Amino acid sequence: MTFHHVTVLQQEVIEALAPTDSEPSGLFVDCTFGGGGHSRALLERLPQAAVIGIDRDPAALAAASERLAGFNFRAVRGNFLDLNQLLQSLSITPASVNGFIYDLGVSSHQIDTAERGFSFLHDGPLDMRMDPDHPCSAADIIAEADEAELTRIFREYGEERHSLLAARKIVEERQKQPIETTAALAGLIERVIGRWYRNEKIHPATRIFQALRIAVNGELDALERSLLDAIDWLAPGGRLAVITFHSLEDRIVKHLFRREAATCVCPPEMPRCMCQHQPPIRIITRRPIIATDEEISRNSRSRSAKLRVVEKLPQAMLQ
Numbered sequence: 210m211t212f213h214h215v216t217v218l219q220q221e222v223i224e225a226l227a228p229t230d231s232e233p234s235g236l237f238v239d240c241t242f243g244g245g246g247h248s249r250a251l252l253e254r255l256p257q258a259a260v261i262g263i264d265r266d267p268a269a270l271a272a273a274s275e276r277l278a279g280f281n282f283r284a285v286r287g288n289f290l291d292l293n294q295l296l297q298s299l300s301i302t303p304a305s306v307n308g309f310i311y312d313l314g315v316s317s318h319q320i321d322t323a324e325r326g327f328s329f330l331h332d333g334p335l336d337m338r339m340d341p342d343h344p345c346s347a348a349d350i351i352a353e354a355d356e357a358e359l360t361r362i363f364r365e366y367g368e369e370r371h372s373l374l375a376a377r378k379i380v381e382e383r384q385k386q387p388i389e390t391t392a393a394l395a396g397l398i399e400r401v402i403g404r405w406y407r408n409e410k411i412h413p414a415t416r417i418f419q420a421l422r423i424a425v426n427g428e429l430d431a432l433e434r435s436l437l438d439a440i441d442w443l444a445p446g447g448r449l450a451v452i453t454f455h456s457l458e459d460r461i462v463k464h465l466f467r468r469e470a471a472t473c474v475c476p477p478e479m480p481r482c483m484c485q486h487q488p489p490i491r492i493i494t495r496r497p498i499i500a501t502d503e504e505i506s507r508n509s510r511s512r513s514a515k516l517r518v519v520e521k522l523p524q525a526m527l528q
């Protein structure tokens with residue numbers, strides 16, 4: 210299957226990373242390369258720039274060489290959680306990156322490819338691994354995690370109100386027969402908690418599938434650390450753009466940006482500031498940028514996307 214991905218908030222990201230007064234060059238890192246839409250648009254806007262594309266999915270990286278042929282682009286297989294090691298291995302100079310892109314969503318290709326098992330809209334094996342070589346799949350978690358662990362995953366990563374009920378039924382049913390396909394799990398969840406979703410717009414299994422995907426791929430593990438590393442690698446005036454698709458990710462990004470941009474991080478009970486905190490960044494987007502109605506009409510998956518952008522402060526302001 211040809212790798213396909215509809216890029217979300219493409220123009221907004223490019224305008225944030227390459228304002229009209231920017232130089233037509235620079236080094237940019239696309240930490241979640243996916244279909245390469247952001248990278249290609251950036252290179253078309255800044256033809257003398259260089260982009261490093263990072264992704265765990267070999268299908269995405271295979272498509273990269275074709276889609277970005279003729280541009281100054283380098284594909285790297287890896288996880289953005291290991292950003293420091295990846296950039297060090299490429300001999301990138303610290304504080305020299307002009308921009309970072311984090312698009313934390315699942316690619317259209319992954320969702321629409323049934324055998325990847327990301328969506329209950331297409332029956333397939335219960336997989337959900339962004340990196341096919343990763344040892345643990347969603348089916349493994351469903352088969353091996355106990356009731357307490359499943360409840361925790363569904364509650365923390367899916368914010369599912371009926372996590373305990375869903376977990377208990379999964380443990381009960383798997384004793385009769387393995388739950389190995391997306392249709393089997395979605396059908397089970399719908400039978401158990403579907404009555405509470407009759408008046409909601411989402412499928413009863415939506416939050417359960419989100420939670421499993423996050424757990425399988427460790428999507429929230431050290432996300433904050435990776436963003437802090439990206440800020441360290443930014444050159445003065447460089448920008449970091451992050452697109453989130455659910456409240457858990459957005460909360461992490463929002464709170465981190467606010468904390469790092471604050472001039473004081475003292476505890477609230479302190480009578481006066483004692484920290485002398487020197488903020489390394491300033492917030493560009495006071496409110497997150499969301500998709501226009503036109504984009505949503507073209508791509509419904511952009512409905513939940515939120516873009517937040519920060520800029521590295523010049524060294525003179527950090528002293």
